[in-house]
Amino acid sequence: MELQPENSMAQSALRMANHNRTVLEQQQLGQLPLITMSLAVVTALSAMRDLIIWSEVESNWMLELNSIAVATNVLIAILAQIDRIPARLANIVTALSLLLIASKPIATLPIDLAPAPLYIATVLLGAAIALHSLKWVIVVNCIATVGYVTTAAIFLTPLQTAVTASVLFATLLISFFIVNRRIEDVLYKYRLTERIKELEAILPMCSSCKKTRNDAGEWLSIESYIEQQGGPQVSHSVCPECKNSIYGDLLKGR
Numbered sequence: 001m002e003l004q005p006e007n008s009m010a011q012s013a014l015r016m017a018n019h020n021r022t023v024l025e026q027q028q029l030g031q032l033p034l035i036t037m038s039l040a041v042v043t044a045l046s047a048m049r050d051l052i053i054w055s056e057v058e059s060n061w062m063l064e065l066n067s068i069a070v071a072t073n074v075l076i077a078i079l080a081q082i083d084r085i086p087a088r089l090a091n092i093v094t095a096l097s098l099l100l101i102a103s104k105p106i107a108t109l110p111i112d113l114a115p116a117p118l119y120i121a122t123v124l125l126g127a128a129i130a131l132h133s134l135k136w137v138i139v140v141n142c143i144a145t146v147g148y149v150t151t152a153a154i155f156l157t158p159l160q161t162a163v164t165a166s167v168l169f170a171t172l173l174i175s176f177f178i179v180n181r182r183i184e185d186v187l188y189k190y191r192l193t194e195r196i197k198e199l200e201a202i203l204p205m206c207s208s209c210k211k212t213r214n215d216a217g218e219w220l221s222i223e224s225y226i227e228q229q230g231g232p233q234v235s236h237s238v239c240p241e242c243k244n245s246i247y248g249d250l251l252k253g254r
Contacts, residue, residue: 023190024132024183028090032080035130039097040077043069046104065107069100091133095140098127102144109151115160120148121171128175132186137179141172 047066076093079085085093105119127140145168152161204213205222212225223234238246 020187021133022087024186025087025090027186027190028094028132029085029087031132032085032090032094033077035094036073036077036080036097039094039101039126039130040070040073043073043097043101046101062108065104069103072100073097091131091136094130095127095136098123098130098140099143101126102140102147106144106147106151109148110155113155115152115156115164117148117164117167117171120144120168124168124171124175125178128178128182131179132183134176134179134183137175141175145169145172 043066047070050062050066076085076097080093102120102123105116109116123144124141127137131137131140149161149165149168152164156164205211206219210222211219212222213219214225214228220228226232226234
């Protein structure tokens with residue numbers, strides 16, 4: 001018997017968590033066209049920059065990497081624009097777009113041989129802004145950070161690697177703070193909107209004369225209120241109970 005309240009609380013918490021996840025997925029889906037289009041434009045601009053400064057040192061594999069990233073992000077953006085991405089995949093495709101952007105600075109690090117954590121830091125902060133899921137922010141940030149720091153440890157000096165890791169670690173903390181605040185804000189606004197809907201569904205009515213107050217503060221008869229709200233035209237009649245109570249004696253006399 002003692003386990004029932006605990007089970008009930010656990011089930012309630014699980015339902016709340018599932019509900020919040022659904023709300024966040026819908027929020028991600030609603031912003032997906034803008035987010036994916038922006039990421040596709042960033043990927044394309046980065047590829048155009050590489051074409052301008054391209055040299056034989058970078059070889060053809062860089063062009064191939066850019067082509068894959070641009071084609072994939074443009075395809076994702078098009079699918080988002082025509083509503084072909086379900087809500088449950090909204091965070092996943094956004095994470096994929098971000099990882100494609102992060103792949104280039106990781107791949108070019110052995111060529112440049114210079115610590116440039118700003119590119120990966122931008123991706124980490126971008127994930128916190130573009131995603132509505134702490135789990136997927138952690139996935140994107142961990143993959144990007146581990147990939148970049150590991151590559152830096154292989155090709156850069158220990159000091160450069162340590163500085164790079166410190167910068168990215170600080171950015172990770174900031175990104176987690178940002179995404180948590182954004183998630184709290186989205187859920188708060190959703191609960192506030194639902195509460196407003198509940199309050200708007202309440203019909204203020206005088207307990208004495210039964211007049212109803214509209215949004216302008218005017219007290220109207222229920223018939224006038226229904227017609228003012230675009231409802232059906234009201235026609236009067238008498239129900240059986242009222243007929244008996246009002247006209248009962250008269251009808252019996254007849």
